[in-house]
Amino acid sequence: SLSLSLSLSIYLSLSLSLHLDISIYRSLSLPSSNTFAQCPLERCVELPAVVTSFPSKMSAPGQALVCPTCRNLTTPPPGVPVFQCHVCRNLVSAPPSFVPPAYGVGPAHPPPAPFPAGGSAPYPPPYAGAPAPAPPYGAPSAAPPYGAPPMPMPMPMAPSAPMRRKALIIGINYRRSQSELQGCINDANCMKYLLTKKFNFPEANILFMTEDQADPLMRPTKRNILQGMRWLVGDARPGDSLFFHYSGHGSQQRDPTGEELDGMNETLVPLDYESAGVIVDDEINRILVNPLPAGALLHAVVDACHSGTVLDLPFQWKQVGTGSGTWLDNRRRTFKGTAGGLAINFSGCDDDQTSADTKALSKTTATGAMTFAFIQAIEGGRAANYFQLLASMRELLRSSLGGGGAALPNISSLGGGLAGMLLGGAFAAMGTSGGGRGFTQIPQISCSEPLDLNRAVIL
Numbered sequence: 001s002l003s004l005s006l007s008l009s010i011y012l013s014l015s016l017s018l019h020l021d022i023s024i025y026r027s028l029s030l031p032s033s034n035t036f037a038q039c040p041l042e043r044c045v046e047l048p049a050v051v052t053s054f055p056s057k058m059s060a061p062g063q064a065l066v067c068p069t070c071r072n073l074t075t076p077p078p079g080v081p082v083f084q085c086h087v088c089r090n091l092v093s094a095p096p097s098f099v100p101p102a103y104g105v106g107p108a109h110p111p112p113a114p115f116p117a118g119g120s121a122p123y124p125p126p127y128a129g130a131p132a133p134a135p136p137y138g139a140p141s142a143a144p145p146y147g148a149p150p151m152p153m154p155m156p157m158a159p160s161a162p163m164r165r166k167a168l169i170i171g172i173n174y175r176r177s178q179s180e181l182q183g184c185i186n187d188a189n190c191m192k193y194l195l196t197k198k199f200n201f202p203e204a205n206i207l208f209m210t211e212d213q214a215d216p217l218m219r220p221t222k223r224n225i226l227q228g229m230r231w232l233v234g235d236a237r238p239g240d241s242l243f244f245h246y247s248g249h250g251s252q253q254r255d256p257t258g259e260e261l262d263g264m265n266e267t268l269v270p271l272d273y274e275s276a277g278v279i280v281d282d283e284i285n286r287i288l289v290n291p292l293p294a295g296a297l298l299h300a301v302v303d304a305c306h307s308g309t310v311l312d313l314p315f316q317w318k319q320v321g322t323g324s325g326t327w328l329d330n331r332r333r334t335f336k337g338t339a340g341g342l343a344i345n346f347s348g349c350d351d352d353q354t355s356a357d358t359k360a361l362s363k364t365t366a367t368g369a370m371t372f373a374f375i376q377a378i379e380g381g382r383a384a385n386y387f388q389l390l391a392s393m394r395e396l397l398r399s400s401l402g403g404g405g406a407a408l409p410n411i412s413s414l415g416g417g418l419a420g421m422l423l424g425g426a427f428a429a430m431g432t433s434g435g436g437r438g439f440t441q442i443p444q445i446s447c448s449e450p451l452d453l454n455r456a457v458i459l
Helices: 002-018 022-027 184-198 222-234 281-289 369-379 386-401 417-432
Strands: 036-038 046-048 052-054 062-066 082-084 091-093 165-171 206-210 241-247 250-254 264-268 297-303 315-319 325-329 342-347 444-447
Touching: 165 184, 165 222, 184 206, 184 241, 184 297, 184 369, 206 222, 222 241, 222 281, 264 281, 281 297, 297 369, 342 369, 342 386, 369 386
Parallel strands: 165 206, 165 241, 241 297, 297 342
Antiparallel strands: 036 046, 052 062, 082 091, 250 264, 315 325, 315 444, 342 444
16 A cells, blocks of 8 residues: 555656646747657656647647647647747648647537638637627527538628717827837827828717827826727727727736737736736727627727737738738637627737837838838828738838847846836837837738738728
8 A cells, every 4th residue: 555655646746747837838849859858847757749738727728739840839729720830930730630629628629611702700619708698790699619601701781870980099108208109199190180081080089099188088098098998899880980099018918818829918008007007908809899799890000019919809810922821710718709890900010029119111200110101001092902001011111120220138138027028119119210120020910800801991
């Protein structure tokens, strides 16, 4: 019995040592020549460098693949044939034999049917946090199982009443702070001009928040921004065109749920972030995206660092080569879609990139590079459809901000946490005023549905 007790103790100890945090597994680099690699915590556990299962912080066990490019473990969303490695960000095709269970609920589901042009696929049940009472995408009853034939993508419906246009515009320069920016209030003013003069948004339907406002309710504090988001979508109805614009700092923080593939939540940084905290992508999604009803259309333009998936929309476009690409399916266990409407987000850069605040584009005054490119593409007639708009923005930023800038300071030397990240962004912004900096900024588009990018852009 003593031998059995000792064996049991050793087994339990080994089991506990294997129950590592998911971020540890994701950071494990596997040598191409070996079939085993030592745990990065320098424990005595060795892990096979092949398809393996491991415990995670998610509600069900995840399954991992070894990325053929960087040899790191990466976790594909359930049933998705193509996904993005969270380390090297290359596209990876899951082997046909590797069909992971749908969130650990019941038997493995077959891969989803291909998306037709302009089509979509339903979310897998259960819907953790799905909006009630409307089921996802405006379906009259519970959505069919994951992998069932896709329902048609809801298009903006012909409204019974005249179409309403509403907008929330936010610009924050963080004046008299170490992380001060120069062009974000300019961005807000330019976006308001574009919406009112070109797209006929009534000024009475635009909530305009900048830190130089005399009205305290129009200052971009965390409370006011969240209230503005609720105002924007709170009474939305079929036929409405809604617009959200944010120009300011963006950041990241650790994701406690395990649903983010890179382990990080994206955040917006309000004026009073030091006392009130940041606005996390999960909260933005719940307030701005989940309630959007069938027939309503939301466009978002977020000009901030680390903003690629800041609305947590389920699908993100990844270009492959010239003129082609694919929608990455980022759906996880928690429902991130709308109540039937269509949400489209243009972001200043990918999650692991930073966005420029610079004079390099206008040549006269500081602006957010992405906001400037967005407005220039529309004003210059290079936005006939979503693909052309995105391509025009990327080309303008590539030609204006491509390489050549002075080396940026190491963010770790500026202090840890959010303050260090914001200071790093501020120094990066200064580096662009002379006409370039040594980092890449690539605007992104994400959507609540796999959108046909040949569709005309109508705000």
